[in-house]
Amino acid sequence: MNQIALSFSLTLLLAASVLPAHAKQNSSLKSPASGVLCDRYACANGTDGISRPLTEKYLGKKVANKLYSQGDVDPTEFTFANGIFCDVKERLCREDRYYGEGGKRTGAVSKKYTELLFGH
Numbered sequence: 048m049n050q051i052a053l054s055f056s057l058t059l060l061l062a063a064s065v066l067p068a069h070a071k072q073n074s075s076l077k078s079p080a081s082g083v084l085c086d087r088y089a090c091a092n093g094t095d096g097i098s099r100p101l102t103e104k105y106l107g108k109k110v111a112n113k114l115y116s117q118g119d120v121d122p123t124e125f126t127f128a129n130g131i132f133c134d135v136k137e138r139l140c141r142e143d144r145y146y147g148e149g150g151k152r153t154g155a156v157s158k159k160y161t162e163l164l165f166g167h
């Protein structure tokens with residue numbers, strides 16, 4: 048293999064090894080204040096759910112405008128970019144948003160994110 052091909056192959060290998068870490072970092076949740084969770088698209092609290100003022104405060108006006116240009120959305124049930132689903136009425140966050148038999152949610156309760164968002 049010549050030196051140019053080897054360099055190109057090593058560059059691709061390096062890029063591929065960095066991408067999953069970068070993608071995971073972008074979908075992680077942060078808690079910039081007590082009772083607030085944010086991903087890169089929205090911020091929510093345990094009372095109102097997805098919040099335009101919190102999104103503007105922690106992610107910027109541009110992100111909030113983009114979020115609220117999506118149309119009519121129920122802000123009390125939402126799924127973050129990392130797949131964590133939260134329901135303000137239930138006061139729980141779950142590992143996913145799916146339903147099983149009998150119309151019950153199937154996702155395991157996420158103690159970590161439930162506590163961060165709802166304080167319990």
